[in-house]
Amino acid sequence: MDIQHRHIEVFRAVMTAGSVTAAAQLLHTSQPTLSRDLARLEQLLGYALFERERGRLKATARARALFEEVERSFQGLGRVIERAQALGRDEDAELTVLSLPALSHAVLPDALATLLASHPGARVDITPAEPPLLDAWMSEQRFDLGLAEQATPVPGVRIEPVLEADEVAVLPASHPLAARERLALADFAGQDFISLATEDPYRREIDARFDAARVARRLRVQTHSAVAVCELVRAGLGLAIVNPLTAQACAGDGLVVRPLGVSIPYRVSALMPLHRPAQPLAGALLQALRARG
Incomplete structure (x- = not known):
């Protein structure tokens, strides 16, 4: 079966516009061209989509069922396009952070306020954990960013200093x-x-x-x-x-x-997973954390 995208587009236009003439105007094409594409689709399907009465088209039950499926597909495509555009604007992005409980309480709130003010559509998921679980989860590349004290080397993780102060x-x-x-x-x-x-x-x-x-x-x-x-x-x-x-x-x-x-120096370090796709919001949060320090 050689059904092409334009055949479905023609069918959708006819169902939406209610006539071949209106559908041709909608698609900026001629009525004869659209009629040929519609007839070709019916030939490929092996059944009629419309009953033709006195030059008018009446959708069959099969046509209505097919149209429902087509609309679901187009709506899904629309959501995909919206999502792709939102990602380009950092909208609806999600940053996953693994942090020592003390840092979740003491250092993250102000930095997150700064991050979310500049990225209002972003979402942040914070998971508190203590070593050795924190090190193990970061090594497994489960999170976009980890925050720890005096971090020791962790396989598959790059360690960056965030701030230093005295106890x-x-x-x-x-x-x-x-x-x-x-x-x-x-x-x-x-x-x-x-x-x-x-x-x-x-x-x-x-x-x-x-x-x-x-x-x-x-x-x-x-x-x-x-x-x-x-x-x-x-x-x-x-x-x-x-x-x-x-x-x-x-x-x-x-x-x-x-x-x-x-x-008595106190150090906070960032743990960056080496084998997980980089999340741009991680860099923005680190910048906010360093500015706070």
Whole structure:
């Protein structure tokens, strides 16, 4: 069967316009040419699409059924075209982000506000995860962008620096040390201290700094979450040292933030999948994150 696209186009025009004459005008062709194409389509199909009465065409039941199918196809093609045009304008684009929970809370909101203001049709899907799951999913190329702290090499992933700042102290506003503008490690001696989990790399670095300075703290509570650390401090359970992004997000309402007399660098890195098609919105979000830092 040698049915061509123009045969279907002619059929659709006749069904839509209601007559061969009107369809010819719609397609900017002559009535005899359109009539020949329509007759050829019926010949190829092996059945009549129209009943001809006194020069007028009346669609058969088969013609109406075929027209419904043609319209569904044309509507689907229209959606494809609209989607293709929208992608060129970054409309209705979706960015998938895998992030440490602390970064989802502390660094992403402002950067996302900037991104969505310049790309109002974009959508962002944020999935929180901790290592080693975060590293494994990025290695499997599941996400457009990953955000991590002090990222270690991950197979199939390029690591880019995003921002760097120093860790800070967080204290209850009512604590005597809150009157200090800056805290030294010695100020924590004998104080109740809220720690991150033992496997956290920043926990290990902080403990090493206090051990080297021979400053003993009372380590009574620990948690995996920097946000939880801040809330425990706010409740008066002790002092803590956390990343400056989470500290800034949680500050106020009984919680104060103070710089330290020593530098404990805090780094945020972007994980870019090497074998996944690049999503332009990932670069735009990284730019917003760096501008924030």
